[in-house]
Amino acid sequence: MQKKSWIxxxxxxxxxxxxxxxxxxxxxxxxxxxxxxxxxxxxxxxAPSAPAPAETVRVAVVMPSTIxxxxxxxxxxxxxxxxxxxxxxxxxxxxxxxxNMWNVTDAASAIRDYAADGYGLVIAHGTQYGTSLFxxxxxxxDTSFAWGTAVDTGKDQGIDNVFAYEARAEQGGFVNGVxxxxxxxxxxxxxxxxxEAGDAKLYIDGFVAxxxxxxPNVKVNVxxxxxxxxxxxxxEAANTHIQAGADxxxxxxxxxxxxxxxxxxxxxxxxxxxSDQSSLAPDIAVASQVYDWVPTIKDMLAKHAAxxxxxxxxxxxxxxxxxxxVFADGLNAAAVAAARVAEEQIIDGTIDxxxxxxGEAAPAAKGVFEYPEIQPVRIALVLPSTIxxxxxxxxxxxxxxxxxxxxxxxxxxxxxxxNMWNVTDAASAVRDYAADGYNLVIAHGAQYGTSLFxxxxxxxETSFAWGTSTDTGEAEGVSNVFAYEPRADQGGYVSGVLAAQLTKSGVIxxxxxxDAGDAKLHVDGFVAxxxxxxxxxxxxxSFxxxxxxxxxxxEAATTHINAGADxxxxxxxxxxxxxxxxxxxxxxxxxxxADQSPLAPDSVxxxxxxxxRPTLLTMIRSQQAGxxxxxxxxxxxxxxxxxxxxxxxxxxxxxxAAKAAEQGIIDGSIEIVVEPR
Amino acid sequence: xxxxxxLAAILLGIIHSGIRLAxxxxxxxxxxxxxxxxxxxxxxxxxxxxxxxxxxFLTVFRTGNLWLGLAAAAGAGVLMxxxxxxxxxxxxxxxxxxxxxxxxxxxxxxxxLFKSMLGTVEGVQGFSELRxxxxxxxxxxDVPVLGDIFFSHSxxxxxxxxxxxxxxxxxxxxxxxxxxxxxxxxPEAADSLGVNVAxxxxxxxxxxxxxxxxxxxxxSISLLNIYQENMTNGMGFIAVALVYFGSWRPYGVLVxxxxxxxxxxxxxxxxxxxLNIPSDVAVMMPYVLTILALALPFRRQLQxxxxxxxxxxxxx
Numbered sequence: 001m002q003k004k005s006w007i008x009x010x011x012x013x014x015x016x017x018x019x020x021x022x023x024x025x026x027x028x029x030x031x032x033x034x035x036x037x038x039x040x041x042x043x044x045x046x047a048p049s050a051p052a053p054a055e056t057v058r059v060a061v062v063m064p065s066t067i068x069x070x071x072x073x074x075x076x077x078x079x080x081x082x083x084x085x086x087x088x089x090x091x092x093x094x095x096x097x098x099x100n101m102w103n104v105t106d107a108a109s110a111i112r113d114y115a116a117d118g119y120g121l122v123i124a125h126g127t128q129y130g131t132s133l134f135x136x137x138x139x140x141x142d143t144s145f146a147w148g149t150a151v152d153t154g155k156d157q158g159i160d161n162v163f164a165y166e167a168r169a170e171q172g173g174f175v176n177g178v179x180x181x182x183x184x185x186x187x188x189x190x191x192x193x194x195x196e197a198g199d200a201k202l203y204i205d206g207f208v209a210x211x212x213x214x215x216p217n218v219k220v221n222v223x224x225x226x227x228x229x230x231x232x233x234x235x236e237a238a239n240t241h242i243q244a245g246a247d248x249x250x251x252x253x254x255x256x257x258x259x260x261x262x263x264x265x266x267x268x269x270x271x272x273x274x275s276d277q278s279s280l281a282p283d284i285a286v287a288s289q290v291y292d293w294v295p296t297i298k299d300m301l302a303k304h305a306a307x308x309x310x311x312x313x314x315x316x317x318x319x320x321x322x323x324x325x326v327f328a329d330g331l332n333a334a335a336v337a338a339a340r341v342a343e344e345q346i347i348d349g350t351i352d353x354x355x356x357x358x359g360e361a362a363p364a365a366k367g368v369f370e371y372p373e374i375q376p377v378r379i380a381l382v383l384p385s386t387i388x389x390x391x392x393x394x395x396x397x398x399x400x401x402x403x404x405x406x407x408x409x410x411x412x413x414x415x416x417x418x419n420m421w422n423v424t425d426a427a428s429a430v431r432d433y434a435a436d437g438y439n440l441v442i443a444h445g446a447q448y449g450t451s452l453f454x455x456x457x458x459x460x461e462t463s464f465a466w467g468t469s470t471d472t473g474e475a476e477g478v479s480n481v482f483a484y485e486p487r488a489d490q491g492g493y494v495s496g497v498l499a500a501q502l503t504k505s506g507v508i509x510x511x512x513x514x515d516a517g518d519a520k521l522h523v524d525g526f527v528a529x530x531x532x533x534x535x536x537x538x539x540x541x542s543f544x545x546x547x548x549x550x551x552x553x554x555e556a557a558t559t560h561i562n563a564g565a566d567x568x569x570x571x572x573x574x575x576x577x578x579x580x581x582x583x584x585x586x587x588x589x590x591x592x593x594a595d596q597s598p599l600a601p602d603s604v605x606x607x608x609x610x611x612x613r614p615t616l617l618t619m620i621r622s623q624q625a626g627x628x629x630x631x632x633x634x635x636x637x638x639x640x641x642x643x644x645x646x647x648x649x650x651x652x653x654x655x656x657a658a659k660a661a662e663q664g665i666i667d668g669s670i671e672i673v674v675e676p677r
Numbered sequence: 678x679x680x681x682x683x684l685a686a687i688l689l690g691i692i693h694s695g696i697r698l699a700x701x702x703x704x705x706x707x708x709x710x711x712x713x714x715x716x717x718x719x720x721x722x723x724x725x726x727x728x729x730x731x732x733x734f735l736t737v738f739r740t741g742n743l744w745l746g747l748a749a750a751a752g753a754g755v756l757m758x759x760x761x762x763x764x765x766x767x768x769x770x771x772x773x774x775x776x777x778x779x780x781x782x783x784x785x786x787x788x789x790l791f792k793s794m795l796g797t798v799e800g801v802q803g804f805s806e807l808r809x810x811x812x813x814x815x816x817x818x819d820v821p822v823l824g825d826i827f828f829s830h831s832x833x834x835x836x837x838x839x840x841x842x843x844x845x846x847x848x849x850x851x852x853x854x855x856x857x858x859x860x861x862x863x864p865e866a867a868d869s870l871g872v873n874v875a876x877x878x879x880x881x882x883x884x885x886x887x888x889x890x891x892x893x894x895x896x897s898i899s900l901l902n903i904y905q906e907n908m909t910n911g912m913g914f915i916a917v918a919l920v921y922f923g924s925w926r927p928y929g930v931l932v933x934x935x936x937x938x939x940x941x942x943x944x945x946x947x948x949x950x951x952l953n954i955p956s957d958v959a960v961m962m963p964y965v966l967t968i969l970a971l972a973l974p975f976r977r978q979l980q981x982x983x984x985x986x987x988x989x990x991x992x993x
Contacts, residue, residue, distance in 0.1 A: 223948035226960030230910040240945040243690040
C-alpha cells in the first residue's frame, strides 16, 4: 500500500517526463546482456566467474529483497549456500542470484535470462512472480522453475516444469505465540506485521492463535505497516506496541530489523520468523522460526537430475523439518516446555493450527473437526425466522456456511427461505425446492412435520429433514425424512451449574419462548443443573408464548430482575430483547443456540452453541450413499453437536464446575433428572 | 493484568510518535525546499538519503563517533548534490530524469557498499534520547505530558525542528535567500542583475542534498541505529511530495510533515487498539490525506516559476 502510494505520487509528477527520455536514463546493463554478471537496475547479480564443469548444477534465484535481509530472501539464499557446501562446493553447484526484484517485470526478464543462459533450476522467490513464471516456463521445457509461497505448479495449464513451495508459517507462529504468552508479564503482546498476505499473515494468525491457546486472557495487538521494507515505520510500530503495554514483540519481513532495534533498546523480548535474527540482538531475540529450504532444494535438484522438471508442491512444516524452532538459552523452563509440547502436538497432528485459526476447532480442546469427503450437493433451508436471528435459524445457517466455506460453493450449493412462520407458505417452499432438484431440503421447525410427510413421498430421491423432532415418518411409510433434535437439556444443565455458581441473590430468571421443543429441553436441563448445585436456589421461569416477541422478552427480563434475579437465560430469537436488558442492568446472560456475545460481549458470559455440522454431514453422506432418510439425529455435547463457550471474565472456579458437568454428561456419569414443573 | 490505557496516554503516544517520525521528513523536505526554490527539482532525495544513512552508519560503526558520522552523512549528501548539480545545472539535463537516475545510483551504490563493507545488518549506539536533566534526580523528561512530548527526543529530532525557522529565515530574510528565490522565479532577471544563477543553484541543491544525507543519518544513527539496504523505503519521495504539500515554504513543510507523521502514528494506534478497521484502510490514511492536500488547487500558484527549467544565458 505504502509503496504503491508513493509510486502514485511520483508517477503523477513524472509520467510525462519519463515518456520523453528512454535514452538519457543512465542505468547499468540490463540483465541479459551478460547473464553471468548481469546487473539489473538497481539490483546486483553475483555469479561465480569460473567456468563450470559439465556436470555442475546451475541454480539461479530471483528475490524481492536482498540476501542479507534477515528474513524471506536470506532464508533461501542461506539454504542454497548450504546445499552447495553439501554437494561439494562451487565446482559441483553454481549459484546465481538477483536481488531487489520488487518490480515484477524486471524479475520476469531476469528469470527468462537465467533460463536462456541454461540454468537448470530457476527459483522465483515470491508469490508475485507466478504469472510471469507460467508464461516463461513453457518456452524452456528442459529447465526447472520453482516459486513460492504457492501451491500451484501450473499443471492445469499444461505446464510440467514448475515446482511450487509454501511455508506453513502458522505452525511456528503458533509455537512462538505459546511461548510469548507464557513469557509475557504484562499480558500484552505486539505484532509488527508487513502486509496482510502470504506467509506473513499465516505467521501472525498462527501467533495469535498460539498465544490465545496458551492464555485465553492474553491480549495480542496486531499492526501492519503496509510495506515489507519500511524499517522506520516498523520501529515506530514497535514503540507503539510497547507504549500499549506489550512486553513481547514479534513480526516478519525485512522491515523488522527496525523493530528489533527498538525491542533491544527498550529491553522487551523479540520473536522472529523466516531467518534467525538473534545475531542482531542476542539478549532479547529469544525465539525464531527458521525456514530451512535445504531439503526442498535438494529434492528439486534430484528430481531435475532424474528428468522430472516440475509438478511437485513442497510444504515447509515442523513435521518435515522445513520449519525449525530455535529458542535462546536461559528462558523460563516451563514456558519453553509448553512451547515444545505445542510443537510436538502440531507435528503429531493433535493440534491443527489452520483449523484453530479458521475457528473450526475450539482452541482449547475437543480435538479437530474432521471434514469427510463429500460429493457435490444442493441444500435448501426453510426457516421460521431469519439467518441473523442470533438463535435457532442462524445456528443452522452458520453451520452450513461453514461447510460451504470448507468444501467450496461448487460442492455445496446453498439456498434458503426465511420468515416462514406461515406453515402453508413453508410447505410450498419445501415443494418448490424439491421440484427444483435440491438433494436435501431442511424444514427447520417442529411445525413443518405434517406438510413434510405429505410432500416427501412425491420426491423419493430427495432427502428431507426437520426438527426439533424424533419422528421420521416411518410409521406412515415415509422413508426419505431425517429428524433431528438438539439435546438442549445437556447444554442447559451445564449452564444451570454455571448459573448456580454465579448467583449471589439465589434467584435466577429464565425467559422462555414456548414450552415445547428444544426450548422445553433447555429449561428442563437448566433447572436440573441449578438444583444439582444447590436445591435452594430459586429458578423463576417465564414463557412469552412466542419465539419472536422481543419486546415481551425484554419485559420478562426486567421483571425477573425486579424479582431479584441476578443471572438470566432464555432461548429463541426473542432473547435479543432480554439480552439488551441484561446488558443495561449489568446482569450476566447465558446464551443458547447461536453465539449472542456480539450483542453484549460483557453480559453474555457463556453460550451453549449449536454446531449442526456433524448432523448435516451425516445427512449429506447418508443421502449420497443412497439412504435418503429414516435416521433420528441428536446434537449432544458428546458428538460435538453442542459446544460450550465461556467468557474470559468468568471466575475460574465457576468455569471449572461447569466444565466438570460437561465432562460428566459426556462420559455418562451425570444423569439429568427432569423435575416436574 | 492487562494494561489499561487512558485516552490521555494514547494521545500522548500519538504525538510523541508523530514528532519522532517527522524527523527524517523534515531534514529531507526542508533541504528539497532550498533546491526547488532555486528552480531545481531534485527527485534523487531518496538515493541521497540512502547514501547519507550508509556513510553515517558506517562511520559510527567503525569509529563510534557520532559527530563524525553526521559529518560523513552530510559529506555523502554534498557529493551526491554535486553530481545532481553537474548533471542538471551544468549539462542542463531533464531534471525529473536525472533525479531518478541519481536515486537509482544512490540505491545501487549504497547496496553495493553495504555488501562489500558490512555484509550483514548490524547495530550501533546512536544519538540517544536527551533527557534535559537539571539535577541528578530531576529531568525535564520526567515532567508529566510535557516531558514526554517535548523533552525526550534525540538531538537530531530537535535539530530537525530548529531547522524549520532557520530555513525560513535564510530564505526570506537574507540576501542569499533572496538570490535563491529570484533564480527560481525569474533567472533571466536575476542574471541581468548580476546574480550567478548557476552558482546559486549549485549551492542550493548541494545544501539540500547535505540535509538529505543528514535525513538518512537520522534514521541510521538516531531513530533506528541499524543500517539495512533500501531502509528509507520511499521516504525521499514522500519528502518531495511534502515540499509541494507545504507550498515551497519551510513552515508549510513542517505542517505537512507533522500531519503526515501524526496520522501515521494514529493509524498504528488504531490497529493496536483493535478498533474494527481493516489494517489496509488504516495504512492508507496518511497517503489519502497527502493526496487530498496535494489536490488543493491554489497551491500551484505558489510554485517557483522556473522550477524544472534549466537556465542558459541569452536563450530566452
